[in-house]
Amino acid sequence: MPAAPPPIDGVLEAALYVEDLDAAKRFYGDLLGLQLITEVEGRHVFYRCGATIVLLFRAAATRQPTSNDRLPVPPHGAEGDGHLCFAADASALDAWHAALTAAGIEIEADFCWPNGARSIYVRDPDGNSIEFAEPKLWGPDT
Known part of the structure; x- marks a missing residue:
């Protein structure tokens, strides 16, 4: 093995x-x-x-397909909305909520998970789900 x-x-x-x-x-x-x-x-x-x-x-x-033989990255692409989560501590989440709202970005959700970690969800201009969350969402070691 x-x-x-x-x-x-x-x-x-x-x-x-x-x-x-x-x-x-x-x-x-x-x-x-x-x-x-x-x-x-x-x-x-x-x-x-x-x-x-x-x-x-x-x-x-x-x-x-690429035409650059020095960078032979295979073709790729996806359909539908993706997701990305940015880490932010509790005080930063309040500031992000205010900044996003001031920029006219709709807050889709703002809540605390069962472990107490807070998440804020918005959509980017293409509809991807963008989250801002406290790193403790995934436990004390994150």
């Missing part, structure tokens, strides 16, 4: 699929303040969020 692989260190990238890259840039860059890393017009925009990179792709563009 082969040896077990080493443990995974974390999530390096998380991807969502959007149609309107300009609206995504206003939401993720301007409103949320994520740091822009790179973008390719009509295809994608990438942001840094802590140790994770948030990849925003136009699914139709990423389903096309």
Whole structure:
């Protein structure tokens, strides 16, 4: 029997699929303040969020095979609303609620889970479910 692989260190990238890259840039860059890393017009925009990179792709563009032999990334894409959760402590959640509301973003849900962790849910311009939650949602070790 082969040896077990080493443990995974974390999530390096998380991807969502959007149609309107300009609206995504206003939401993720301007409103949320994520740091822009790179973008390719009509295809994608990438942001840094802590140790994770948030990849925003136009699914139709990423389903096309690459013509770059140096970066042979397989085609991919998804349909329907995705989900991404940003970590925020309790005091930051109040500030996020106020900032999102002031920006005209509807708060879809704001509640506490059975363990006491609070979550706020909104939709990005393409309908993806975006959550802001206390890290204790997943236990004391997170």
